[in-house]
Amino acid sequence: MGGDSAPLSEVAGAIDTVKRYDHLNIILVGSEDVISRELAKYSYDKDRIKIHNCSEVIEMHDSPTEALKKKPDSSIVVGLKLLKQNAAQAFISAGNTGAVMAASLLLLGRISNVTRPTIGESFPTDKGLSIVFDVGANMDCKPIHLLEFAIMGVVYANHIFKSENPRVALLSVGEEKTKGDNLTVETYELLEKSHLNFIGNIEGADVLRGKAEVIVCDGFVGNVILKFAESVPAVLKNRVRNYASGNIFRKIRAKIMASGLRQILKDFDYQEYGGVPLLGVNGITIIGHGKSSPKAIQNMILKAERMVRENITEFIQAKIKDIKEFLPKTITN
Amino acid sequence: MGGDSAPLSEVAGAIDTVKRYDHLNIILVGSEDVISRELAKYSYDKDRIKIHNCSEVIEMHDSPTEALKKKPDSSIVVGLKLLKQNAAQAFISAGNTGAVMAASLLLLGRISNVTRPTIGESFPTDKGLSIVFDVGANMDCKPIHLLEFAIMGVVYANHIFKSENPRVALLSVGEEKTKGDNLTVETYELLEKSHLNFIGNIEGADVLRGKAEVIVCDGFVGNVILKFAESVPAVLKNRVRNYASGNIFRKIRAKIMASGLRQILKDFDYQEYGGVPLLGVNGITIIGHGKSSPKAIQNMILKAERMVRENITEFIQAKIKDIKEFLPKTITN
Numbered sequence: 251m252g253g254d255s256a257p258l259s260e261v262a263g264a265i266d267t268v269k270r271y272d273h274l275n276i277i278l279v280g281s282e283d284v285i286s287r288e289l290a291k292y293s294y295d296k297d298r299i300k301i302h303n304c305s306e307v308i309e310m311h312d313s314p315t316e317a318l319k320k321k322p323d324s325s326i327v328v329g330l331k332l333l334k335q336n337a338a339q340a341f342i343s344a345g346n347t348g349a350v351m352a353a354s355l356l357l358l359g360r361i362s363n364v365t366r367p368t369i370g371e372s373f374p375t376d377k378g379l380s381i382v383f384d385v386g387a388n389m390d391c392k393p394i395h396l397l398e399f400a401i402m403g404v405v406y407a408n409h410i411f412k413s414e415n416p417r418v419a420l421l422s423v424g425e426e427k428t429k430g431d432n433l434t435v436e437t438y439e440l441l442e443k444s445h446l447n448f449i450g451n452i453e454g455a456d457v458l459r460g461k462a463e464v465i466v467c468d469g470f471v472g473n474v475i476l477k478f479a480e481s482v483p484a485v486l487k488n489r490v491r492n493y494a495s496g497n498i499f500r501k502i503r504a505k506i507m508a509s510g511l512r513q514i515l516k517d518f519d520y521q522e523y524g525g526v527p528l529l530g531v532n533g534i535t536i537i538g539h540g541k542s543s544p545k546a547i548q549n550m551i552l553k554a555e556r557m558v559r560e561n562i563t564e565f566i567q568a569k570i571k572d573i574k575e576f577l578p579k580t581i582t583n
Numbered sequence: 584m585g586g587d588s589a590p591l592s593e594v595a596g597a598i599d600t601v602k603r604y605d606h607l608n609i610i611l612v613g614s615e616d617v618i619s620r621e622l623a624k625y626s627y628d629k630d631r632i633k634i635h636n637c638s639e640v641i642e643m644h645d646s647p648t649e650a651l652k653k654k655p656d657s658s659i660v661v662g663l664k665l666l667k668q669n670a671a672q673a674f675i676s677a678g679n680t681g682a683v684m685a686a687s688l689l690l691l692g693r694i695s696n697v698t699r700p701t702i703g704e705s706f707p708t709d710k711g712l713s714i715v716f717d718v719g720a721n722m723d724c725k726p727i728h729l730l731e732f733a734i735m736g737v738v739y740a741n742h743i744f745k746s747e748n749p750r751v752a753l754l755s756v757g758e759e760k761t762k763g764d765n766l767t768v769e770t771y772e773l774l775e776k777s778h779l780n781f782i783g784n785i786e787g788a789d790v791l792r793g794k795a796e797v798i799v800c801d802g803f804v805g806n807v808i809l810k811f812a813e814s815v816p817a818v819l820k821n822r823v824r825n826y827a828s829g830n831i832f833r834k835i836r837a838k839i840m841a842s843g844l845r846q847i848l849k850d851f852d853y854q855e856y857g858g859v860p861l862l863g864v865n866g867i868t869i870i871g872h873g874k875s876s877p878k879a880i881q882n883m884i885l886k887a888e889r890m891v892r893e894n895i896t897e898f899i900q901a902k903i904k905d906i907k908e909f910l911p912k913t914i915t916n
Contacts, residue, residue, distance in 0.1 A: 376818075376821060376825075386756055389763065389764035389765070390765050422807075423802075423803060423806040423807065430803065431801075432722070432723050453806075453810045454807035454808060454809065454810030454811035454812075454814070455810040455811060455813055455814035457811055457814070458814060458815075458818045459814070467807075468764075469756075470755075470756060470763065470764045470767075470804065471803065471804050471807055473756040473786075473787065474754060474755075474756065474786070474787035474800075474804055474807075475787060475807060475808060476787065477756075477786045477788040478788060478791075478808055478811060478812070479811070480787075481787070481788035481789075481790070481792070482791075482815060485709075485791045486819075486847070488709060489709075489847040489848075490843070490847060492709075492847075493846065493847050503839050503843055506836050506839045506840065506843075507839065507840050507843040507844070510823070510826065510836055510839075510840040511840070513826065514819070514822040514823060514825075514826050515822075
């Protein structure tokens with residue numbers, strides 16, 4: 251109910267998903283009235299899309315922690331409870347990101363040995379996707395948190411990207427291990443000891459170059475760079491438009507440029523990736539853009555299904571236990 | 584002597600500058616042999632380009648602080664001494680960035696009330712230039728440092744961009760003052776109190792949108808985003824090339840796109856800006872890319888001249904004193 255165009259995109263995405271994929275069934279959590287009115291526009295198999303009614307909506311501007319207390323019958327809280335009770339196997343939402351994270355932590359709980367669950371976003375590179383952890387869930391991180399992001403990222407890249415031995419890079423300001431801030435210099439030491447496939451530091455210029463499948467950084471930096479990257483297609487579009495306002499020849503060239511850019515930047519359209527996974531909680535949660543299209547909703551469902559099928563939660567649990575057991579006790583706190 | 588193609592670009596840039604601008608004279612600091620051999624390729628007014636001989640070169644891979652001790656007769660140290668002794672009015676270098684900063688701090692000293700000198704880089708926006716401070720000189724900043732960057736940035740934007748009342752924004756992960764990490768949340772409070780023209784937080788997506796003339800952030804974040812931005816034209820060029828490798832129609836379209844992109848991204852070419860100013864030291868220092876072209880060298884000289892003419896150092900001194908006097912003593916340490 252919390253997405254910008256809810257429940258239009260959610261319903262359309264659900265309908266399209268059950269039509270295309272026989273093994274996926276959807277529970278739409280929210281106002282039964284509103285949702286059933288929207289569903290009535292489509293013909294579909296009523297056994298495969300159910301409504302679970304609830305009365306409240308957490309809005310985008312609501313403070314996450316307050317909203318959880320004040321709106322216990324919201325679609326986010328109720329949906330995550332269904333997951334907790336095994337009435338569903340994954341939860342997806344285009345609503346208030348902070349609220350989905352907070353509710354997932356509270357209701358599903360953290361995987362043991364994980365101190366900071368994380369969200370990661372895929373960046374398109376010439377050599378396939380790289381995924382950056384964290385992109386905004388965690389500010390003021392400590393080295394151990396970045397190590398956890400790396401471990402969870404490796405499991406994700408391994409099982410979802412099918413990358414056999416994912417390379418891990420640390421985002422910093424120079425390649426040398428002494429370059430960076432206190433956080434990255436200390437994290438470098440940890441990653442080196444971890445026996446992950448750690449390739450060292452990469453710089454901002456390397457993010458789109460496909461040097462590593464998993465890139466780790468503090469959620470502040472990750473969020474800034476993610477939003478910067480997301481702004482690039484619009485900036486270019488705007489510049490092409492200004493370029494066109496010269497003469498007729500420029501107009502023609504600008505048309506060709508605009509359509510060409512659309513094609514070469516197709517994978518910069520974050521709708522395609524269908525939301526970011528929240529890793530480190532006991533359950534599968536995917537968080538989408540507020541403005542998720544029906545296609546984005548469908549991609550979120552498919553991503554969630556893949557994460558369920560691949561037992562991501564169990565693999566994270568195992569791998570993080572393995573690595574943390576090797577670390578001195580002083581570091582892990 | 585420390586630039587990637589030194590002294591070729593340096594000499595060519597100097598020659599071109601004295602030919603175009605009657606009031607600018609250049610001292611080339613470095614190996615007299617090497618430089619005079621390079622100068623001999625040109626005809627120019629010998630009174631206006633002098634060589635100041637020195638015997639050592641700080642290389643790109645040298646550790647800045649060690650290099651200053653071990654190479655006292657390097658072009659960076661000797662050049663900055665000339666500035667200190669008023670034999671020159673500004674110093675520019677395409678050499679080792681860390682060494683230029685360290686030597687400037689050591690030899691010129693900090694402007695009083697400045698705790699952290701800073702380097703800023705211009706970003707092209709649809710509404711003119713925005714300048715981001717810091718882009719790599721300062722890691723692990725405190726709120727007071729970001730306030731200082733803002734003050735110095737405002738003086739710079741005011742006098743160099745001729746922006747009358749430069750807007751200052753804080754780079755963060757959301758517009759609300761509570762969004763961000765500890766550093767930005769505390770810095771927000773300081774900037775609010777400062778009576779600068781503070782417009783609040785901006786996100787990564789706003790950097791290229793021209794919302795503020797001066798954007799402040801920790802040097803780690805600034806460096807990552809600067810290098811990411813610098814990588815965009817090459818990424819696009821590469822994608823256009825891949826796009827072209829389809830058929831003849833795509834080849835033609837790709838040609839048009841490539842030439843169009845070159846035009847609309849002209850201001851993404853950081854050579855045009857000619858290096859970053861180091862603000863907060865007693866003197867004008869400009870630091871360029873290692874791979875600075877002759878044109879970049881000339882732009883660095885012109886930028887330095889403008890900074891000298893506008894008395895940037897004195898204005899920073901005055902403005903930082905003004906603002907710091909208003910702050911409680913507990914904050915300024």
